[in-house]
Amino acid sequence: MISPAAAYRNLLLFVLPALAVYLVFAVLPLATSIVMSFFQTSGASGDVFVGLANYERLFTHPTISARFWNALLNNMQYFAIHLIVEVPMGLLLAALLTSGKLARSEGIYRTLLFIPATLSVVIVGFVWRLIINPLWGLVGFPLLGTESTALTTISLMSVWQYFGIPMVFLYSALLAVPNELVEAANIDGAGGWTTFWKIKFPLIAPQFGLIAILTYIWTFNGFDLVFALNGSAPGPNYSTDILGTYFYRTFFGSSGQLADLDLGSAVATVIFLTVLLVTAAYFWLIQRRLKSYSV
């Protein structure tokens, strides 16, 4: 028999490697950048503590703050499109895959549908840009060059790439629903529709909530597809600018613009808090109340 103390010691030993990596590569840089956002590091006199000055600049300077709110609103739209299109699409396909209607081709469909999620964003951006290119592609209308359609277009490309993730996530949740319950429902005369909404969906509601909040986290940390398609000043007229590209532009500068490391850190901190607070609120208010049934 191992004593409880030894068990805890062993436990700690097993956790330690992962914890060390996590601390050094995730927690430490995050803390450093939060600290940095309270400093002015570019002056000739070295690092000076400036309190909330960087944040004040971010929220009150007419141009800087206008671009920030624009990026935040665009990001909300980017998230909304993912939530409205990507997550329900994942649910629908997961339901189809587990319905038994596909019989033996289930595995093939599952694989085919998941493939886009394994592609590099650069490839996805490149291929879609060609498909909708007015010169060489299928669509004559400049979807990416028009302010009113550009962001939706990019969002849908991202949806196309990533709907496989909520799909497999919900697929595995649906597989865990016990067959007896479904059979019992069938015997009681429930059809496919009723069975799904009254039996299966309530059982996977916690996972559904989880994938929704993960989508929120992913879209608010989103960057790469927009950057691959439109660079770090995503036009036209900043209509496809999201928080990730806004941060990148501020922190790294460009050929003609200085890199503002302090303001960039402030932006990174604001993004972090936006994600953290909403996620925490979600877990506090909603996820706790979703009952997970055990059978």
Next chain:
Amino acid sequence: MRSIRVSIPLAATLGVMFSSGVGAAFADPVTITLNSWRTEDIAVWQDTILPAFEAKHPDIKVEFAPINTNEYNAAVQSQIEGGAGGDLITCRPFDVNREWIKRGYFESLEGLPGLANFDKTSRAAWSGADDKTYCLPVAAVLAGFYYNADIFKELGLKVPTTSAEFIDVLTAIKKDGRYTPLAYGSAESWQLAYNGLYSIGPAYWKGEEGRLGLIDGKKKLTDPEFVDAIAAFEAWKPFLPSGQESLNYADMTQLFTLGKAAILPDGSWDINQATSTGLNVGVFGPPVPKAGDKRYLQEMPDMGIGINAKSAHKDAAKTFLDWVAGPEFQELYVNAAPGFFAMSSKPVTYKNKLAQDFADLKKGAELTPRLALDRLSAGTPPLDDETWRLLQVMFTKSDVTPQQVATELQAGLASWYGPQKK
């Protein structure tokens, strides 16, 4: 990867730790490192330029250490402020570099013999507020128009010299209907400014007269010469391919190199790409408003090299820069990287024919750098960024006039730039 991480300060710290070890690694010969954003030049430096230098100076080894272009400014800033960075640093022109000089990143180059090969205008992009030069001018780029000589011959067209002739040529190509007149699109806003307005505009605002007038506050962007320049640029709109709002830089070059478009407004750096399919390509400079007017050409200082004020090997770095200032380096570099032009007052021959044609455009023309990069972009909103954005708005929407663009540009500049405030 779906997210960007917030670990950049750490990455920068690691970068500093790694690069600080480099300088002290060899006692004899001295090794100095050169930071650059030109990752694509790595073979040019390692195989051609540095061996030529090291053959003359066996006691100095130079290591070319490029950093990804997009991250260059942030990397240099965090390295130098962390007390490290390469011994030699490639300098961005104008405002970025002026700020770097102000922060004390560079050693002054006054007294370097090779500096005598460069006139004041060439050094202007790398001078500090004290008028001292901090980086050695290495290369400049030009902007102009590539044209498909076979299409011109087929349609019986002559190379245009005035704005009216330019529009006539475009109209003739459009009427013929087989070719797109201008391979140009507005998905990438930077090139609307750099290859469009800043290329044809100087003929209207009279190059340095207009540019310096904005800098010292004597002129405004709403003055007729600037509005006329923006209007002359807007006149290109009917001659662009359909769907131009979505066409990016690669699409434009492709349209031209496939022989489907007659004229490509572009920079000299694109020489290799523009001629990659073996077309019979010529080049002409920006047209003048009226016959007999003075010609202007955009010559943009692109890179200089300065010495890190915290370098431990300043003497070796100076020896290297003195060599860079001489004709041997200039010839080697401009011929290894066609489209880049020497800024030295000593004559240089170009082996690439189109590069020589580009260089010939300089004769008899007044040279001027890009309008908004000197001082006018050192605040928020930077005039250069605003120009990109507003030109793109003008080219993607039908209801925005040149006058509105000028008014908004002026308002943005006047919101922070002292001499324009009154």
